[in-house]
Amino acid sequence: MLRTKKALIAAALAVLAVACGKEGSPPVKGPSPDQLPDYKVESAFALPNSATWEKAKRRGRLVVGAKEDQPYMGEKDPASGRYSGFDIEIAKMVAASLGFDPAGIQFRTIASANRETALQNGQIDYYVGTYTINDKRKKLVGFGGPYYMAGQSLLVRTDEKDINGPQDLDGKRVCSAAGSTPYQRMQQDYPQADLVAYDTYSVCVDNLLTYQVDAVTTDDTILMGYAAKVPEEMKVVGAPFSKEPYGIGVPRTDTALRFAIDDALAAREKNGDWQKAYDVTLGLSGRKATPAPPIDRYPAS
Numbered sequence: 559m560l561r562t563k564k565a566l567i568a569a570a571l572a573v574l575a576v577a578c579g580k581e582g583s584p585p586v587k588g589p590s591p592d593q594l595p596d597y598k599v600e601s602a603f604a605l606p607n608s609a610t611w612e613k614a615k616r617r618g619r620l621v622v623g624a625k626e627d628q629p630y631m632g633e634k635d636p637a638s639g640r641y642s643g644f645d646i647e648i649a650k651m652v653a654a655s656l657g658f659d660p661a662g663i664q665f666r667t668i669a670s671a672n673r674e675t676a677l678q679n680g681q682i683d684y685y686v687g688t689y690t691i692n693d694k695r696k697k698l699v700g701f702g703g704p705y706y707m708a709g710q711s712l713l714v715r716t717d718e719k720d721i722n723g724p725q726d727l728d729g730k731r732v733c734s735a736a737g738s739t740p741y742q743r744m745q746q747d748y749p750q751a752d753l754v755a756y757d758t759y760s761v762c763v764d765n766l767l768t769y770q771v772d773a774v775t776t777d778d779t780i781l782m783g784y785a786a787k788v789p790e791e792m793k794v795v796g797a798p799f800s801k802e803p804y805g806i807g808v809p810r811t812d813t814a815l816r817f818a819i820d821d822a823l824a825a826r827e828k829n830g831d832w833q834k835a836y837d838v839t840l841g842l843s844g845r846k847a848t849p850a851p852p853i854d855r856y857p858a859s
Contacts, residue, residue: 595834597650597826603657607814611656614683620658622649623668623676623685623807627760629783630843632687634667641665644779645804647835648705648823649686652806655822669757671737674698677809684819685807688777690739691854700812701805702819705832707851708777709798710740713784715766716793721773723796727751730772733762740776743800759784767791777802779840786843803851813858820853 605611614620624641626634632645650660668676673689676682677699688708691701712732714721721730728750734741736755744753754771756762762774763784774781778798785792806823808815826832827850836847 593838594647595651595831595838597654597660597831599654599659600657603655605656605814605818608812608818610680610683610809610812610815611818613680614658619662619664620653620656620683621664621666621681622653623673623682623687624649624665625687626667627758628688628780629787630840631779631783634665642839644706644836644839645686645688647839648806648832649684651826651831651835652684652686652702652819652822655825656818669737670735671757673737673807677807680809683808684815688780688802689805689807690777690802691805692739695807696810696856698810700808700810700816701854702808702816703805703823703853704803704851705806705823705827706779706804707848708779708802708804710743710775710800710802711778711781711798712795713763713766713774713781713792714772714795715769716789716791718772718793718795721795724748724775724799727773731770732773732775733765733771734775735759735762738776739802740800744775763792779843779845782843782845783840803854817855820855823850824853 624645625632626641628643631643632641633643634641646665649663653660653663666682668682668685668687673685674695677685691704712721712724720726727748730751731754732744732751733754733756734744736757741753741755744751759774759776759780762771765771766774778794781794785794806819808819832850833847841847
C-alpha cells in the first residue's frame with residue numbers, strides 16, 4: 559500500500575515536471591531575477607594573453623558551460639530558458655570581472671562526461687557546474703578556484719531506514735551521473751553497491767522516487783537542492799564522505815584566463831558578492847555556507 563502511494567506521488571511529480579518541460583525534475587524554485595545581485599562590470603579590463611578571452615571579445619559575449627538540472631546550483635527553467643543557481647551566479651560575477659555584461663552570457667548545458675571535450679574543442683569559454691578539481695582532470699583542463707567545498711553524500715526516500723551512509727550500500731541499487739567524480743568513487747571504494755549511471759541526476763531522482771533505485775549519490779550541494787523541493791519524499795542521510803573542491807574549468811593551455819578567474823573570485827569574495835550570491839541560491843536549500851576554500855594558483859605546466 560505504501561509503495562503504491564509513493565509511486566502515485568512520484569507519478570504526479572513527473573507529470574508536474576513534464577508540464578514544466580523536463581521529466582524527473584522537481585519544478586524550478588528559487589529567487590526571481592530582481593532578487594539577484596548586480597555585479598559591477600570591469601569595463602576597462604583586457605586580457606590580450608588569453609586566446610579564449612580574445613575570441614569571446616570578438617564574439618561580443620561569453621559562452622559558458624553549465625548544468626541545467628541541479629536545484630539551487632545550476633538549473634534551467636524550460637518555460638523561460640533562464641538559468642539560475644549558485645554556479646550560475648559564480649559564472650556571472652566572473653564574467654563581470656572579465657569585462658563582460660553577465661546578462662549577455664550564452665549558457666550551454668554540458669553533461670558531466672563531456673566537460674573536458676567541450677573545453678578542449680572550444681565549444682565553451684569556461685565551465686561552472688559542480689566541477690570537482692582533481693589531478694586527473696588537471697591533465698586535461700585548467701581550473702580557476704576553487705570557489706566552494708562540497709562533499710559526496712546520499713539521497714534516499716524518506717521511508718528508507720536501512721541506508722545511513724556508504725557502509726550500508728552493499729547490494730543496493732545506487733544511481734549517479736556517468737563520468738562524475740562521485741560515480742568514479744563508488745566504482746573504486748564501494749564496489750559491492752549495484753551502481754547505475756545516467757547522463758543527469760534528474761533521471762536518478764526520478765528512478766529513486768519510483769523505487770527503481772535505492773539511493774542517489776553525488777555532492778551534498780546537489781542532493782540538498784533536490785531534497786529541499788520535495789522534503790516529504792526525500793532526505794539526505796549521513797555525513798559527507800569526501801571533499802569536492804569546485805573549480806571553474808578553462809582550456810588547459812590558457813593560464814592567463816585561469817589566473818584572471820582566480821583574481822576575480824578572490825575580489826568577489828572580498829567585496830561580499832560571493833556571499834550575496836550564495837544567500838539567494840544555495841542558501842535557500844537550508845545548507846549553511848562554508849567559507850570558500852583558499853584559491854589554488856598552481857603554476858603552468
